Amino acid sequence: MFAMGTFNYRMGDNPLSIHVVNKMGYEEFIKSFGNVVEHCSLCAAAVWRERPFRDAENLASCFGDFIDRLPISGKEGILRLHPDLAGRLAQAGQLTSESTREQASAGLNTMTEEERQRMTNLNKRYTQKFGFPFVICARENKKDAILRGLGERLENAPQTEAITGANEVKKICRLRLLDLVKPDSQLNSPL
Template sequence: MEMRTVNSMNYEQFLDVFGNVIEKCPLIAAAVWTGRPFSSVSALEKNIGDFIDSLPRSGKEGILRCHPDLAGRELLRGTLSPDSQGEQSRAGLTSLTPAQRSQLSELNASYKSRFNFPFVICVRMNDRETIIQQLGSRISNSPEQELQIGIQEVKKICHLRLLDISSQVSQATKL
């Protein structure tokens, strides 16, 4: 990605491109826009991570609450963000057996009841069996552990989405 292009984006353009690198949290992109110029995609990613880390607990929980349940209602209704739709599809969450769907639904409900935010995992780095296993095991963590793990997973998702954007912008500039 040409950082010259990123750094020359106005506010609206920047939000259009980077507004969903953190699921449904365009305010994070808005906040880091003021940190331009970025020397690299890694510098942009670091700014996003630093902003998230600076948030109070309630802000971090808010970020986690913006994530959909895995293979949940939004997937079934077709209302996931395009990013989440692709990620859940690639992880096999769109082709669950009825038993897997029921198990995942029950685990999601238990997890959300315990932590007051949905289970977040970088599905692109896992397959559906591992996702279900992780959901089942992470439910026994403390709320503080889950908040930390969830935010680390958000950062992994952000990293991969930034790589996708970088590759899309690079391809578009070659055309």
């Protein structure tokens, strides 16, 4: 269900028009959008049924609505598919290309040893408390805001945190989609 197969990442080099997206069969759709929610191709497999999409923002809303409709256990499951920020996978160079770029944009690849240690300790406490990793949209935050957010969100109740984390997944997903689909391409225009 959470297959981690090969996806056709296009990463903005050659963004798709919405017309091309709307003509995709589900296999191609999953290949193109299977990682807009990290390691969760199930989301793309479900959202395909909502086509035709009006534009990139409408496509992002469909993913967002799917995540919103999941019960707390499903939201927690999606969070568990995310790598720790500046964690073991990042240090081993084993993140997906999307996560690598996102974590670098927040400056997480240039932390001091002290910052890295703080992040590791807070991540550990967070995962021990909630049973899923801390997730935040790294492209919308810098490392200081992330460290602060981690400390603050550690105080939240588990249900609040599953919802907060899922909302961050929606932001990450939207930005990944906007890299893949031309933002000005619309169902009712020739672009």
